[in-house]
Amino acid sequence: MSSVEFKGVSKAFGRTVAVEQTDLVVQQGEFFSMLGPSGCGKSTTLRMLAGFLTPTTGRILVNGRDITDLPPEARGIGIVFQNYAIFPHMNVYDNIAFGLVERRQDKATIRRKVEAALEQVGLTGYGERFERELSGGQKQRVALARVLVIEPEILLLDEPLSALDKKMREEMKFWIKDIQKSIGITTVYVTHDQSEALTMSDRIAVMNEGRMLQVGTPVDIYEKPASRFIAEFIGDSNLLDVTVVKSNGTRCDVDLGDGLIVPAHVSDTVRLTPGSSAGLLIRPEMLRLAPALKGEGPRLTGKVVDRVYQGALRRYHVAAGRHELVVEVPNRPELSPLSPGAEVQLFWSEESGVAVP
Amino acid sequence: MSSAPQIEARRPIGVNAKHLRWLLVVPLTIFFVVFFVVPVGLIFATSFNPQTIGQVSVTWDLTLENYVRFFSRSNYLMAAGRSVLLATLVSLITLVIAYPMAFVIAKTENAARNTVLLILVLAAMQLDMVIRIYGMMVILGDNGLINQMLAALGITDPDQPVQFMYNFLGVILGLVQFSLPFMILTLVGVIRGINPSLEEAARSLGATPRRTFLRVTLPASLPGILSGSLLVFALSISSYIVPALMGGFRVGVLPIHIFQQVAEGARFQFGATIAVILFLISAGAVTVYLRVGARHSGGLA
Numbered sequence: 295m296s297s298v299e300f301k302g303v304s305k306a307f308g309r310t311v312a313v314e315q316t317d318l319v320v321q322q323g324e325f326f327s328m329l330g331p332s333g334c335g336k337s338t339t340l341r342m343l344a345g346f347l348t349p350t351t352g353r354i355l356v357n358g359r360d361i362t363d364l365p366p367e368a369r370g371i372g373i374v375f376q377n378y379a380i381f382p383h384m385n386v387y388d389n390i391a392f393g394l395v396e397r398r399q400d401k402a403t404i405r406r407k408v409e410a411a412l413e414q415v416g417l418t419g420y421g422e423r424f425e426r427e428l429s430g431g432q433k434q435r436v437a438l439a440r441v442l443v444i445e446p447e448i449l450l451l452d453e454p455l456s457a458l459d460k461k462m463r464e465e466m467k468f469w470i471k472d473i474q475k476s477i478g479i480t481t482v483y484v485t486h487d488q489s490e491a492l493t494m495s496d497r498i499a500v501m502n503e504g505r506m507l508q509v510g511t512p513v514d515i516y517e518k519p520a521s522r523f524i525a526e527f528i529g530d531s532n533l534l535d536v537t538v539v540k541s542n543g544t545r546c547d548v549d550l551g552d553g554l555i556v557p558a559h560v561s562d563t564v565r566l567t568p569g570s571s572a573g574l575l576i577r578p579e580m581l582r583l584a585p586a587l588k589g590e591g592p593r594l595t596g597k598v599v600d601r602v603y604q605g606a607l608r609r610y611h612v613a614a615g616r617h618e619l620v621v622e623v624p625n626r627p628e629l630s631p632l633s634p635g636a637e638v639q640l641f642w643s644e645e646s647g648v649a650v651p
Numbered sequence: 652m653s654s655a656p657q658i659e660a661r662r663p664i665g666v667n668a669k670h671l672r673w674l675l676v677v678p679l680t681i682f683f684v685v686f687f688v689v690p691v692g693l694i695f696a697t698s699f700n701p702q703t704i705g706q707v708s709v710t711w712d713l714t715l716e717n718y719v720r721f722f723s724r725s726n727y728l729m730a731a732g733r734s735v736l737l738a739t740l741v742s743l744i745t746l747v748i749a750y751p752m753a754f755v756i757a758k759t760e761n762a763a764r765n766t767v768l769l770i771l772v773l774a775a776m777q778l779d780m781v782i783r784i785y786g787m788m789v790i791l792g793d794n795g796l797i798n799q800m801l802a803a804l805g806i807t808d809p810d811q812p813v814q815f816m817y818n819f820l821g822v823i824l825g826l827v828q829f830s831l832p833f834m835i836l837t838l839v840g841v842i843r844g845i846n847p848s849l850e851e852a853a854r855s856l857g858a859t860p861r862r863t864f865l866r867v868t869l870p871a872s873l874p875g876i877l878s879g880s881l882l883v884f885a886l887s888i889s890s891y892i893v894p895a896l897m898g899g900f901r902v903g904v905l906p907i908h909i910f911q912q913v914a915e916g917a918r919f920q921f922g923a924t925i926a927v928i929l930f931l932i933s934a935g936a937v938t939v940y941l942r943v944g945a946r947h948s949g950g951l952a
Contacts (some may be wrong), residue, residue, distance in 0.1 A: 344855055345854070345855070366855045367854050367858055369855070371855060372855060372856075373851070373852065375848040376848075377848060379848040379849050379851070379852040381849060381852075381853075381870075381871075382849075383870040383873070392866070393856035393857050396857035396862060
């Protein structure tokens with residue numbers, strides 16, 4: 295069942311197009327992320343859904359109801375902001391009660407719901423505090439409690455973790471995901487952080503320059519990216535310049551130069567034409583290094599240029615003909631380190647090579 | 652490494668900068684002491700000297716007789732009450748007129764339009780108060796534009812014009828006109844500083860634009876409302892020129908009494924006493940405001 299539906303939605307500010315015509319369906323209970331660099335249109339899309347911006351074209355539906363012309367207060371959509379937007383002149387209790395007071399609920403009901411919300415976010419006993427007496431993580435919890443207490447149909451999260459330090463961010467990532475899962479609320483999450491999106495999402499839309507370039511599961515997005523931009527934006531990547539030799543649905547053969555032809559996979563949303571130039575994506579952790587020829591599958595011969603020790607792993611820079619690749623090797627005793635200048639073979643399995651236009 | 656010597660080389664500059672920072676406040680301190688602390692101190696001291704007509708210098712002969720005189724004469728007590736009432740009314744009226752304007756300016760995102768609006772507000776401050784008051788007389792006087800219009804329309808009798816000037820109303824009108832830019836500028840700064848996502852959060856939690864204004868924007872601008880009206884209160888209660896010209900010396904507020912004691916009667920000691928009482932009233936108002944502010948804005952003011 296669809297929960298949020300965008301039908302040909304676009305947004306222009308004067309002559310600047312912030313979001314190009316977009317069609318999108320978010321399923322009931324889904325954790326859906328919009329991921330992209332700043333200025334990609336993800337926040338504009340979210341603000342249209344929240345009702346702070348009116349689309350230039352198209353309709354927005356929530357649970358089948360057209361909300362395009364409704365003001366924010368009539369949409370039943372909760373939003374948590376990057377800066378949390380805790381009302382500074384109200385204590386935590388009144389902040390959380392805000393939406394219930396607007397819904398004219400009686401005092402006893404409000405008290406019961408606010409106390410339950412405080413307990414849900416682990417802030418029992420914090421009702422009397424003011425914003426300035428709260429840590430970043432606590433503000434985050436208050437902001438979420440204030441939204442959840444009104445039982446919104448959709449939960450919007452606008453970069454809610456970017457103001458927190460790294461440790462707190464890791465903690466809140468799982469906490470938010472847990473709460474979302476336990477309530478089963480449809481959630482639209484906006485972030486520029488690929489690790490947040492990969493960890494938390496059921497599906498991700500990668501956006502750039504006002505367009506949704508690819509919509510798919512974290513595995514799809516990471517392992518079968520539909521373009522060079524996505525391949526490079528998500529995770530570390532080796533992108534080798536290749537020429538498409540043969541294309542057959544989700545499989546193709548690409549020429550690495552010097553007549554070295556290897557098979558590769560292609561995202562099912564992409565069509566590659568033989569003869570066109572493309573990129574071959576191989577993730578650094580998907581490559582294996584060996585001093586001599588061994589095993590089957592695609593390979594390249596090269597020379598170690600540089601080695602960087604990173605604790606849990608070693609990163610090698612390997613020059614192979616006109617290509618330069620980064621290889622991550624787990625730091626294990628049986629994988630003895632290779633020195634710069636060493637001749638090596640680079641192996642990867644057929645599935646981990648992905649051709650992108 | 653190469654970065655360590657650089658840090659060493661920077662340290663002496665840091666020490667100099669620290670000394671220099673203290674030097675920067677010296678001009679203000681000197682100015683403040685010579686032209687504020689000393690004169691005000693002298694006025695305090697003078698108010699405790701016995702009343703001697705024509706004597707300006709301060710002596711060690713201390714007495715409370717000036718204060719006894721002030722508090723035992725009903726016309727001085729009424730003048731104090733009138734001053735407080737006047738300053739309070741001017742603060743309230745100015746706030747009510749200024750807030751909508753400040754709100755519009757603060758919410759105008761177009762830079763050019765914003766500049767034009769601010770220039771309009773500041774334009775009112777470009778002329779000297781005396782000139783502005785004479786301008787107001789042309790409009791408000793017995794034969795002024797408003798009275799001529801009322802008479803022409805047959806609403807009033809030309810021989811009995813409406814008294815807009817030389818009374819309490821005139822002083823209020825003059826002071827409101829004088830205070831508006833101060834109030835607007837204070838409010839614009841505070842309203843502009845309100846995080847827009849506070850208002851958006853209120854909307855998405857179910858508050859209509861009107862409810863959002865009442866429950867979020869207005870309380871969040873309370874620090875500006877307090878400091879703006881405090882500024883206007885202080886400007887109004889201490890104003891001499893507006894009550895003198897717009898009130899025609901018929902509205903006996905404290906500054907008028909001070910002027911009369913000092914300039915007309917050469918009674919410096921009693922004039923100083925009234926000045927000290929005026930100062931204490933202002934200081935008391937500041938204290939009350941800060942208390943109220945601390946309570947209603949969760950200590951933000």
